[in-house]
Amino acid sequence: MTDADRGSSVSRPHDENLVTGEISMGSIRHIALAGGIRPRRWGSWYIAEHRILGMRAYLQTIIATSIGNPLVYLFALGVGLAALVPQGIENGDATVSYLAFVAPALLATAAVTVAAEEATYPFMMGFKWNPIFYAMNAAPISGNQIANGMFIAILARILPTTVIYFLIMVGFGAVPSALGFLGILTASFTGLAIATIVASYTSTIEEDKGQMAMIMRFGITPMFLFSGTFFPLTQLPVFLQWIGWISPLWHGTELGRVLAYGLDEPAWLTAVHVVFLAALVIVGWKRTQLAVTRRLNK
Amino acid sequence: MPTPVITATDLTKKYKDFAAVDGISFEVAPGESFGLLGPNGAGKSTTMRMVGAVSTRTSGSLNILGLDPDEHGPEIRSQLGVVPQADNLDQELRVRDNLIVYGRYFGIPRSILATKADELLEFAQLSDRAKAKVDDLSGGMKRRLTIARALVNDPRILLLDEPTTGLDPQARHILWDRLFRLKEQGTTLVLTTHYMDEAEQLCDRLVVVDKGTIMAEGSPASLIRDHSSREVLEVRFGSDRNAIVAEKIKDAGDRVEVLPDRILVYSANGEAELTKMTDAGLEPITSLVRRSSLEDVFLRLTGRSLIE
Numbered sequence: 001m002t003d004a005d006r007g008s009s010v011s012r013p014h015d016e017n018l019v020t021g022e023i024s025m026g027s028i029r030h031i032a033l034a035g036g037i038r039p040r041r042w043g044s045w046y047i048a049e050h051r052i053l054g055m056r057a058y059l060q061t062i063i064a065t066s067i068g069n070p071l072v073y074l075f076a077l078g079v080g081l082a083a084l085v086p087q088g089i090e091n092g093d094a095t096v097s098y099l100a101f102v103a104p105a106l107l108a109t110a111a112v113t114v115a116a117e118e119a120t121y122p123f124m125m126g127f128k129w130n131p132i133f134y135a136m137n138a139a140p141i142s143g144n145q146i147a148n149g150m151f152i153a154i155l156a157r158i159l160p161t162t163v164i165y166f167l168i169m170v171g172f173g174a175v176p177s178a179l180g181f182l183g184i185l186t187a188s189f190t191g192l193a194i195a196t197i198v199a200s201y202t203s204t205i206e207e208d209k210g211q212m213a214m215i216m217r218f219g220i221t222p223m224f225l226f227s228g229t230f231f232p233l234t235q236l237p238v239f240l241q242w243i244g245w246i247s248p249l250w251h252g253t254e255l256g257r258v259l260a261y262g263l264d265e266p267a268w269l270t271a272v273h274v275v276f277l278a279a280l281v282i283v284g285w286k287r288t289q290l291a292v293t294r295r296l297n298k
Numbered sequence: 299m300p301t302p303v304i305t306a307t308d309l310t311k312k313y314k315d316f317a318a319v320d321g322i323s324f325e326v327a328p329g330e331s332f333g334l335l336g337p338n339g340a341g342k343s344t345t346m347r348m349v350g351a352v353s354t355r356t357s358g359s360l361n362i363l364g365l366d367p368d369e370h371g372p373e374i375r376s377q378l379g380v381v382p383q384a385d386n387l388d389q390e391l392r393v394r395d396n397l398i399v400y401g402r403y404f405g406i407p408r409s410i411l412a413t414k415a416d417e418l419l420e421f422a423q424l425s426d427r428a429k430a431k432v433d434d435l436s437g438g439m440k441r442r443l444t445i446a447r448a449l450v451n452d453p454r455i456l457l458l459d460e461p462t463t464g465l466d467p468q469a470r471h472i473l474w475d476r477l478f479r480l481k482e483q484g485t486t487l488v489l490t491t492h493y494m495d496e497a498e499q500l501c502d503r504l505v506v507v508d509k510g511t512i513m514a515e516g517s518p519a520s521l522i523r524d525h526s527s528r529e530v531l532e533v534r535f536g537s538d539r540n541a542i543v544a545e546k547i548k549d550a551g552d553r554v555e556v557l558p559d560r561i562l563v564y565s566a567n568g569e570a571e572l573t574k575m576t577d578a579g580l581e582p583i584t585s586l587v588r589r590s591s592l593e594d595v596f597l598r599l600t601g602r603s604l605i606e
Contacts, residue, residue: 025363028303028364029364032373032376035377036372039376042405131386135386136403138352140372140376297353
């Protein structure tokens with residue numbers, strides 16, 4: 001055997017025994033059963049690990065937008081537009097500055113934008129353009145774990161985005177309450193709600209005929225405009241307010257406002273925000289798991 | 299035969315009323331190289347997905363490494379290496395990272411994977427491309443990387459779906475060489491192909507599949523022996539004359555097949571058939587005597603050509 005031959009052979013300790021029949025089928029069965037333990041337990045995390053590694057491909061864009069977005073938006077709206085609203089926004093008997101009013105909404109919006117981005121193209125890619133979901137599934141990873149891993153990875157991208165956003169908000173003096181930092185969690189949770197709902201749909205798209213652009217244009221953008229982001233929802237005519245009520249962004253924004261400056265709203269409504277978002281996460285997550293599993297098993 | 303690593307009995311996969319796989323039965327022994335030969339749409343890939351424990355069967359029984367894929371999919375897959383028909387490498391990752399990330403799916407620690415990845419890159423003759431982007435690799439290199447990836451868990455069974463489709467002849471030969479080495483090391487290979495030369499090169503035993511059913515089973519040599527003659531004489535008289543001449547030579551050899559562009563005469567002695575033909579005043583434009591191949595077996599069994 002030459003060195004080249006030695007170098008190009010792959011060490012495979014079990015095969016010699018397998019051929020000579022020294023390992024019984026019972027032992028092979030046991031080895032296989034043991035081989036499933038770690039993937040069953042940790043599979044979702046392996047997928048998240050993979051996906052986060054994949055995000056390195058556009059890491060510079062991620063960093064640039066994470067820092068650039070809050071600077072631009074807070075400056076334009078919180079400082080620029082706020083000059084037109086010097087009296088601030090009513091909050092019960094008091095008022096709150098326009099900057100403090102708009103900042104939690106922008107924070108939630110940032111999370112939602114990242115979530116929508118990560119729940120559209122990466123899913124379409126995984127099934128179609130760069131079909132790694134099939135490769136994952138050919139290894140001991142289930143459809144459910146693929147969905148879980150994708151959502152963990154999305155959260156891993158949302159969290160630093162919201163942390164950076166929040167720090168810049170603090171820098172702008174936009175967070176009056178000490179509890180404001182919890183807005184990082186509510187904004188991220190809002191992002192997760194959007195991610196799960198969007199992914200439950202994108203997982204079923206066989207052919208991209210512009211559906212994903214539609215999600216952004218007719219889903220995410222109008223939601224941004226009609227979720228009490230720039231003005232309280234009550235300013236809208238009653239027949240348009242329902243858009244806010246069913247909008248995850250509105251619920252997330254209002255939660256952020258409760259935490260950032262003590263938005264004056266009944267406690268039950270705050271509870272509704274939490275329950276609504278949690279329900280979306282549960283339904284969207286489950287539906288995505290089902291869609292991914294169904295699509296892989298053909 | 300030692301206890302089979304794969305046993306399929308009346309394996310069926312239906313999509314609504316269409317049976318993609320219609321009750322096939324086969325066994326694969328450890329260390330064996332087993333092939334499914336058939337045209338596109340024969341049900342080979344569907345069979346592979348069921349054996350790969352990713353596609354649930356409609357009926358029949360399937361046992362892989364002593365386990366039922368319906369209950370133990372992840373456990374079975376932990377022992378398989380899968381090379382799909384279309385490469386599904388992660389194009390966002392570099393060549394070496396593709397191997398490492400994939401190894402993680404089996405729960406293999408990173409420290410082991412680092413060595414393993416280098417070993418596999420060498421096996422796949424891709425060591426110098428370790429940091430390259432997947433997109434920059436040629437078709438043959440991508441295929442070799444996919445095979446390397448499939449070996450990251452030291453699989454007991456390697457499933458290869460059309461491993462060399464779309465590759466140029468040189469790339470195919472490199473790949474065959476790599477697969478042959480694995481076979482020598484005792485890896486059980488299960489492959490689908492519609493190339494008869496590939497089946498002849500790599501398979502100890504194969505089944506000829508058409509329309510979801512098994513038409514014949516055996517070693518390449520025995521299939522040829524049982525379903526074809528030793529030699530084949532191929533003659534061309536021009537597309538407008540083929541049919542007329544075929545009528546005149548219909549009793550030549552053991553059997554005559556008329557294809558749109560040529561006539562095949564099956565016989566133990568092709569040269570003798572050609573001499574008889576020319577003696578009778580029939581001068582073909584071109585003639586060729588060759589050994590029978592699996593293509594001839596397939597033609598005999600189904601009345602159709604493998605690649606249409």
